[in-house]
Every structure is written in structure tokens, then in C-alpha cells.
Amino acid sequence: MIKFLLRTLGLFGLAAAFVLVIYDGTKSIAGNRLFLTSVGDLWTLLSPKSLAGLKPLLSPYAGGVLWDPVTVTFLSWPSWAVLGVLAILFMLLGRPRRPLIGYAR
Numbered sequence: 001m002i003k004f005l006l007r008t009l010g011l012f013g014l015a016a017a018f019v020l021v022i023y024d025g026t027k028s029i030a031g032n033r034l035f036l037t038s039v040g041d042l043w044t045l046l047s048p049k050s051l052a053g054l055k056p057l058l059s060p061y062a063g064g065v066l067w068d069p070v071t072v073t074f075l076s077w078p079s080w081a082v083l084g085v086l087a088i089l090f091m092l093l094g095r096p097r098r099p100l101i102g103y104a105r
Contacts, residue, residue, distance in 0.1 A: 006094025013087025020080035039082050040075035 020037060027035040043051045059067045074082075 003094040003096065006090045008094075010087045010089075010091030010094060013083055013090060017080045017084035017087060020083065024078070024080065036078045037080070038076050039079045042079040043075070 020042075024035055024037055040051070054071070055067055058071055
């Protein structure tokens with residue numbers, strides 16, 4: 001059941017990453033320059049309050065290093081790439097077992 005759920009989440013994640021690639025490509029063609037929707041921009045569109053609450057949650061740890069170089073860098077990455085990598089990991093975790101060769105069941 002869990003593997004089915006992981007594969008389903010991975011498939012929906014790949015579909016969402018594809019939609020984001022199409023969105024960025026269409027915006028880039030229309031604007032005549034490269035546009036990339038970052039993870040921070042997408043998070044701001046979906047839930048701005050949770051993104052604003054993330055900084056006070058992470059800044060006290062590791063002397064502020066966890067927020068400034070780590071999280072800010074992650075939030076600047078293209079959203080389609082991050083979502084695609086997570087979706088592929090979910091699909092790999094949810095793949096069915098390979099049958100054993102030479103063993104009768």
C-alpha cells in the first residue's frame with residue numbers, strides 16, 4: 001500500500017514538474033528571455049504565511065547558517081527541477097521488487 005502511494009505521489013509530482021516546465025517555457029518565449037520559477041516564488045504563491053514562518057523556525061539553529069546559505073540557496077533553485085527530483089525519488093522508493101532468479105515460489 002505504501003509503495004502504491006509513493007508511486008502515485010511520484011507520478012503526480014512528475015506531472016506537476018512538467019506543467020512547471022511548460023509554464024516557464026511559455027513565459028520565456030513570450031518574454032524573449034529566460035524565466036525560471038524558483039521554489040521560493042512557487043511557495044509564496046501557494047502559502048505565503050508558511051514561508052514567512054519558516055525563517056524564525058530555522059534561524060536559531062546552527063548559528064543562522066541553516067537559514068542563510070542553505071535554505072536561501074534551496075529557495076532559489078528552479079521549482080520544476082526540485083519537484084522532478086523529488087518525484088523520481090518517490091517513484092524509485094515505491095517501485096516493486098524484482099523477482100528473484102532461480103527461486104521457485
